[in-house]
Amino acid sequence: MSAPQHLPVGREAGYPDPDPGRSLTERPRHPVLSFERAGLTFPTGTTALKDIDFDVLPGEFVTVVGPSGCGKSTLLRVASGLQTITDGDVRVATEKIGYVFQDATLLPWRSVRRNVELLAEIAGVPAAERAQRAADAIDLVGLTGFEQHYPRALSGGMRMRVSLARSLVRDPQLFLFDEPFGALDEITRERLNDELSSIFSLRRFTGLFITHSVAEAVYLGTRVIVMSGRPGTIRADIRIPESHPRDPDFRFSKEFAEVTSQVAHHLREGHSA
Numbered sequence: 001m002s003a004p005q006h007l008p009v010g011r012e013a014g015y016p017d018p019d020p021g022r023s024l025t026e027r028p029r030h031p032v033l034s035f036e037r038a039g040l041t042f043p044t045g046t047t048a049l050k051d052i053d054f055d056v057l058p059g060e061f062v063t064v065v066g067p068s069g070c071g072k073s074t075l076l077r078v079a080s081g082l083q084t085i086t087d088g089d090v091r092v093a094t095e096k097i098g099y100v101f102q103d104a105t106l107l108p109w110r111s112v113r114r115n116v117e118l119l120a121e122i123a124g125v126p127a128a129e130r131a132q133r134a135a136d137a138i139d140l141v142g143l144t145g146f147e148q149h150y151p152r153a154l155s156g157g158m159r160m161r162v163s164l165a166r167s168l169v170r171d172p173q174l175f176l177f178d179e180p181f182g183a184l185d186e187i188t189r190e191r192l193n194d195e196l197s198s199i200f201s202l203r204r205f206t207g208l209f210i211t212h213s214v215a216e217a218v219y220l221g222t223r224v225i226v227m228s229g230r231p232g233t234i235r236a237d238i239r240i241p242e243s244h245p246r247d248p249d250f251r252f253s254k255e256f257a258e259v260t261s262q263v264a265h266h267l268r269e270g271h272s273a
């Protein structure tokens with residue numbers, strides 16, 4: 001495995017290896033993403049984030065739930081480098097970042113295959129290699145056979161699979177998800193949750209996943225972070241010791257019911273705070 005590349009974000013000028021003398025296997029695991037008392041006040045005076053303090057370690061899949069307008073998307077934009085914080089620090093230890101939004105943002109004049117190849121094409125990956133990577137990613141999201149279809153001929157769930165495949169082609173180390181399945185019906189959403197859990201267990205990227213759904217957060221997360229209403233602060237950080245890929249029956253287990261009620265409780269408390 002190659003050493004992580006470093007991307008300065010916010011007020012952080014770099015992310016030097018704190019222990020360059022030891023091999024990667026000897027070193028403790030360093031966070032892929034780290035928020036240190038991070039805050040963001042927009043020029044309008046709106047404080048969207050306050051005292052955000054957490055690390056995301058390699059191979060974690062952290063889900064974030066919180067009331068509407070609490071700053072979840074802003075948190076993700078900060079992690080991606082699109083938005084700069086005004087207080088504290090944010091560190092991101094990789095430049096290989098994947099981003100999936102609620103809107104699949106596909107190019108309507110490109111086929112599935114050519115949409116999936118897009119980011120690799122922009123990055124200058126040679127044609128044969130990007131065709132192979134696209135075929136692998138299309139296979140991973142279960143769209144083999146649909147390569148020549150155009151977005152208008154796909155369902156919402158299939159479009160989201162294409163969006164996922166497009167990011168997978170870049171083999172991201174950090175994968176950011178902004179409520180990707182929020183517009184889908186319940187059954188499609190559950191199926192995509194199952195597939196994402198399988199993809200996560202195969203590719204082992206590090207994930208940060210924003211959602212409004214407590215059930216989705218608990219089903220997918222290795223950790224669930226609960227945010228309070230605006231300004232967004234962290235109310236709870238709950239570990240889910242269940243391995244990936246998740247067994248669909250996990251949804252009907254006693255453990256699942258206990259954690260979802262715990263998360264819902266923190267969410268309600270944060271809402272009224």
Ligand SMILES: Nc1ncnc2c1ncn2[C@@H]1O[C@H](COP(=O)(O)OP(=O)(O)OP(=O)(O)O)[C@@H](O)[C@H]1O
Pocket residue numbers: 042043044046047048066067068069070071072073074075230
């Ligand atoms: N560019 C901006 N300028 C000023 N205020 C902003 C800007 N972007 C977001 N906000 C405000 O910051 C707060 C947090 O917004 P954000 O979109 O991050 O919340 P959210 O939790 O993702 O909301 P939702 O769940 O409804 O999508 C909101 O009050 C929003 O109006």
